[in-house]
Amino acid sequence: MKKVWLPLLMTGILCLIPYIGVQYAGLGYLFAIIIPCASLVILIAGFAIRMVNWLIRPVPFRIPTTCGQEKSLDWIKQDKLESPSHFWEAIARVLGEVLFFRSLFRNTKAELYAGPKLVYGSTKWLWLGGMVFHWSMLIIVLRHSKFFFSTVPPFADFLDNADRFFDILLPAFYMTDALVLAALSFLIVRRLRDLKLRLISLPTDFFPLFLILAIVLAGMSMRYVTKINVLPVHDQILTLMDYSFVLSGEIGVLFYVHLFLVCVLAVYFPFSKLVHAGGIFLSPTRNLCNNSRAKRHVNPWNPDIKFKSYAEYEDTYRDKMKKAGLPVEKE
Numbered sequence: 001m002k003k004v005w006l007p008l009l010m011t012g013i014l015c016l017i018p019y020i021g022v023q024y025a026g027l028g029y030l031f032a033i034i035i036p037c038a039s040l041v042i043l044i045a046g047f048a049i050r051m052v053n054w055l056i057r058p059v060p061f062r063i064p065t066t067c068g069q070e071k072s073l074d075w076i077k078q079d080k081l082e083s084p085s086h087f088w089e090a091i092a093r094v095l096g097e098v099l100f101f102r103s104l105f106r107n108t109k110a111e112l113y114a115g116p117k118l119v120y121g122s123t124k125w126l127w128l129g130g131m132v133f134h135w136s137m138l139i140i141v142l143r144h145s146k147f148f149f150s151t152v153p154p155f156a157d158f159l160d161n162a163d164r165f166f167d168i169l170l171p172a173f174y175m176t177d178a179l180v181l182a183a184l185s186f187l188i189v190r191r192l193r194d195l196k197l198r199l200i201s202l203p204t205d206f207f208p209l210f211l212i213l214a215i216v217l218a219g220m221s222m223r224y225v226t227k228i229n230v231l232p233v234h235d236q237i238l239t240l241m242d243y244s245f246v247l248s249g250e251i252g253v254l255f256y257v258h259l260f261l262v263c264v265l266a267v268y269f270p271f272s273k274l275v276h277a278g279g280i281f282l283s284p285t286r287n288l289c290n291n292s293r294a295k296r297h298v299n300p301w302n303p304d305i306k307f308k309s310y311a312e313y314e315d316t317y318r319d320k321m322k323k324a325g326l327p328v329e330k331e
């Protein structure tokens with residue numbers, strides 16, 4: 001199965017690059033400063049280019065989805081969330097998608113059994129796995145914001161305390177670490193176990209999963225196994241944010257592996273399927289209100305045709321019409 005081994009091998013090689021580079025070649029500066037700064041620039045520029053590219057595409061017509069009653073006569077009840085007719089209703093539909101994956105919740109799978117019998121089943125596990133994965137990632141990334149401020153921001157402090165609910169280990173174990181690991185394992189196993197899914201999966205479906213898994217495992221090893229001192233990391237980030245590009249102190253090599261993988265993810269993000277994180281906001285079936293009955297939408301690339309009224313037509317051809325014996329309205 002080349003499409004599984006190849007991305008796995010690539011992830012392994014990506015882990016080795018900073019390990020060898022920092023441990024044996026003394027390239028700490030490259031991995032702590034140059035690569036993170038370059039990848040941040042690529043992430044921001046790449047993401048902006050992708051978004052602008054989508055934003056400038058004209059979307060002249062509304063695309064009503066069929067799962068909700070469009071606004072019509074007063075006595076017909078409109079489904080405001082499924083078929084919004086105003087801006088804020090459409091925003092609520094987008095947020096429902098972004099925060100709760102509503103479409104995925106309603107997704108079904110079709111399977112052919114002996115008979116032949118076509119059976120539609122639920123895919124709530126995929127929805128749950130997706131939700132747990134994305135929410136855990138978000139909380140982990142937000143928790144990381146403590147490294148980017150000189151004093152821990154209140155929201156990061158709150159998340160930190162809420163997440164260390166099972167405060168029985170030293171350092172405290174974060175619930176999201178266990179959840180993100182479980183969700184990632186589920187998402188990988190799901191692609192491998194189901195024959196149909198394995199057939200349509202590409203290396204680019206496995207690579208981001210392996211890469212994120214490696215980032216999480218490196219992060220967890222730092223925290224729970226090697227118990228990294230986070231003060232030099234904090235120092236290094238604050239120094240960089242002060243536009244001072246100097247190495248501030250000794251940091252364990254595992255941190256460089258963690259950071260390098262994050263940089264790879266940052267560079268990969270705008271040019272891969274991961275950019276759906278931004279694209280979902282621009283999805284026309286989600287963000288356009290269905291007001292085709294109330295408002296006329298004109299295609300902007302229609303040719304600019306000059307129409308003539310009958311009065312103008314008659315003004316132009318009146319003499320010819322009279323000569324031909326045709327009736328005219330004005331003499």
Ligand code: HEM
Pocket residue numbers: 137140141143144147174177215216217218219220222223224228230233237255258259262265
């Ligand atoms: C996609 C981005 C990232 C993900 C998914 C991620 C994930 C993780 C995870 C799962 C852990 C284990 C402990 C925890 O949950 O806090 C961790 C720890 C850590 N990460 Fe990240 N990380 C990311 C980006 C970064 C960045 C950009 C830095 C620094 C520049 C960083 C520095 C660290 C450090 C220092 C630890 C150890 C924390 C501790 O001991 O409490 N991470 N990371």
